[in-house]
Amino acid sequence: MKLALREEMTPGETLPERLAWLERLGFDGIELTGPSLELPPEEVRLAFAGSPVQAATVGGVSTLIDLDPDVRATAMDTMRSRIELCASLGAVGVLLVPQFGRTPSLPDLEPVMGAAESERELFRFQLRALAGEAEAAGVTIFLEPLNRYEAYMVTRLEHGLDFADRLQPCVKIMADFFHMNIEEADIAASIRQAAEHIVYVHVADSNRLQPGRGHLDFKPGFAALKEAGYDGYLGIECRVAGPFDDALTESMAFLRDQWAAA
Template identity: 60%
Template sequence: MKIAIREGMTPGDTLPEKLAFLGRMGIDGMEIDRSSALPPEELRAIVAASGVAVANVPGATDLLDPDPAVRSAALEHTKQRLHLAATLGAVGALVVPQFGGGSKLPDLSPLQTAVELESALFVLQLRELRATAADAGVPVFLEPLNRYEQHLVNRLEQGTAFSRQVGPEIRIMADFFHMNIEEADIAASIRAAGEDIVYVHVADSNRLQPGRGHLDFRPGFAALKEIGYDGYLGIECRIDGPLEHALPETMAYLRREWDAA
């Protein structure tokens, strides 16, 4: 098990400063966001000099926009990010189908509802990304979010349904905060998703750092071990207290719970 954290949560004015801070903290990887716009070779050199890995890179979030030009740009952006992920040795490119409660696409009932139309369009978009992912050697992975943040992919089984329709180049993330809202049984949902899970986010029940809420991580961690997961636990949450104090405490908590699971 390795621990990562988002770039936006990390102090520092420049990427080298942020990576140096994470190195001092003993963090294994960073989820880059703003710095992903840097030239790939410059970015790779900065990362290589730091000793901290890049855990994942963000893809587009508007693959389901009603404007074909926006969708096309989102596809090209995500294809570029897949190659960037491969260049940097990251797990892959993270994709969220859409944000917000309602569909932007029309309801064509009785032919198709808006959600059915979104699902069909998303399959086509993912199939467009499949060849690039295969060529790059890294997957697109989908993040199921809770119902208050999106409506198309809320549970792991909904993410794996897209993976199994499109192919092994499409995988999923398991996020404990969202699973705590949407899954009836977190451990069972992880076991059912199995090897489709290539990345994990951790936050507690109140979206603070793990250990500051009431979420029991051990059953989920045990399930991750059962499916052979040995990748990143990415910290994505609000932080209570100064990060330089909270981060070592959180890392110790995660390692203790993982070892005990």
């Protein structure tokens, strides 16, 4: 098991400074989801060449099904550049949130097609096109289910499987313990059902603070991941209570203990 942190959470004015801070605390990877995505790709690659910290993931976009066709076209171009960056860095994959919002934004075309169905079909169409390019580049695209208060389309692992099972093998899913704690009746059982498609994991506690500061029992879910042979990243994505460095150091130790005990 390896530990990663989102770039926006990581102290430092530049990518090399952020990587140095992560190395000092003992992190293995960083999720490129912030300002580094705006840098020239060669500058990003050079930063990683001088650090033992790896690129865990590359962030995607959430506007593939925007109402505005120009926004959709820009989103597709951005995803293509992220796929290229991911391939050059050897990251796990490109993280993709299908949409934000509790209701569809596309028009309702009943009786031909409802708004939610229209968005699902449009997302599947866009994702299929990107998956072909990702497959050729040797890159995985993985979907992140969000809880019902943040999204409506993909809120449980099984919803992500509906897309992963119907598209190219390079389309996978991730498991987020904070969202699963809200949406899944049995986190461990849901992980077992989706295990072959899970390529990345997010961790935050029940209150969205750092792991160890809430009441979420991580061990059953960790056990299910270990049973499936998962040995990848646990990406910390949360708010942080307490002195930042100390709080994250304690949380990292907590996660390692929970993983070992699972």
